[in-house]
């Protein structure tokens with residue numbers, strides 16, 4: 001039987017959070033406790049995205065949370081981070097959905113879009129009435145998206161898109177896809193397009209058989225001679241820098257989200273270790289080796305909290321660099337995966353069941369380690385920053 005989450009605040013960071021930050025976290029935490037925890041194991045088992053929660057999340061201001069106006073909450077980056085932390089304490093799939101809707105769809109519309117595009121999409125996406133997906137990865141190009149083969153050709157006042165995208169979160173439930181393509185008549189420069197998913201020639205097919213992120217929709221997208229009005233081009237996009245700016249937003253949220261998954265695993269292991277007795281009727285928490293594991297986890301979680309908080313404060317001050325976000329994403333996801341493995345070990349056989357959230361988090365985190373720049377690609381990004389030499 002799972003335990004009620006107790007929170008993890010070893011370094012008394014809560015004392016430094018503002019009232020608004022604590023309120024946002026409490027709202028997100030209560031939402032997850034009341035709506036996600038009771039159903040998530042069933043969703044995971046049956047490979048079901050809990051779509052019924054979308055309007056509730058919209059009402060609570062979780063979509064496009066850092067955007068000012070258009071019905072969005074206008075949160076600070078730290079507040080937004082606390083939301084993603086709580087979402088992923090529930091499930092990485094739910095956090096993935098929020099990240100894609102917010103950082104990968106609403107952010108590019110807000111940052112690169114025309115006034116008409118913003119007015120058409122942002123208010124409806126903030127409420128969760130319209131959903132988005134982000135098509136960058138292709139079957140042959142993951143870590144190296146610059147190699148993409150999806151093309152856009154200008155024809156009169158239209159663009160015609162052709163190509164394949166793969167591993168696209170929310171692809172089958174999206175109303176609009178942000179598609180990245182090379183524009184033939186612009187020297188194959190990468191630009192972003194808004195593609196309504198009901199256009200002829202656009203097809204989304206769901207990827208089944210995943211052992212990770214089972215409560216999240218993952219799709220392949222096929223675009224065959226998809227005609228879109230020229231006004232669907234995101235006018236502010238130009239070059240690979242544009243999608244990478246979106247990824248930076250999402251990676252920042254992931255760094256916080258991973259802390260949430262780690263907290264869930266650690267808190268479960270701690271409560272279990274205090275209750276479970278082995279040898280001389282003693283709780284396993286009283287054994288030195290178990291304590292060493294719990295101490296490792298709470299130390300790494302505390303360090304990760306400091307890292308994301310500092311990156312969030314830099315982001316709010318407008319001084320964050322992409323290398324800072326890479327460090328937070330890389331470290332915190334690794335840390336969370338290690339916590340999941342150690343926690344599973346502390347629960348013994350019980351750790352492998354769906355009675356506890358640990359194995360689910362562990363399987364989810366394998367995807368989180370790979371997407372939004374793999375663990376190793378982030379090492380190369382940081383390495384390039386500190387040495388001046390690109391090693392890709």
Ligand SMILES: Cc1cc2nc3c(=O)[nH]c(=O)nc-3n(C[C@H](O)[C@H](O)[C@H](O)COP(=O)(O)OP(=O)(O)OC[C@H]3O[C@@H](n4cnc5c(N)ncnc54)[C@H](O)[C@@H]3O)c2cc1C
Pocket residue numbers: 100134135136137140141142143144166167168169170213218367370371372373374375376377391392
């Ligand atoms: C569940 C899920 C959801 C996703 N959602 C989206 C989405 O919504 N939108 C989207 O566009 N994409 C999405 N992705 C795709 C994701 O971003 C890619 O999987 C990721 O970028 C890695 O690409 P790849 O899988 O092709 O691996 P590859 O790029 O083939 O990498 C394989 C391995 O090689 C390593 N490697 C690659 N190049 C180098 C190098 N130069 N030096 C050293 N090592 C290297 C990598 O680190 C990795 O370990 C999703 C993926 C998953 C699993």
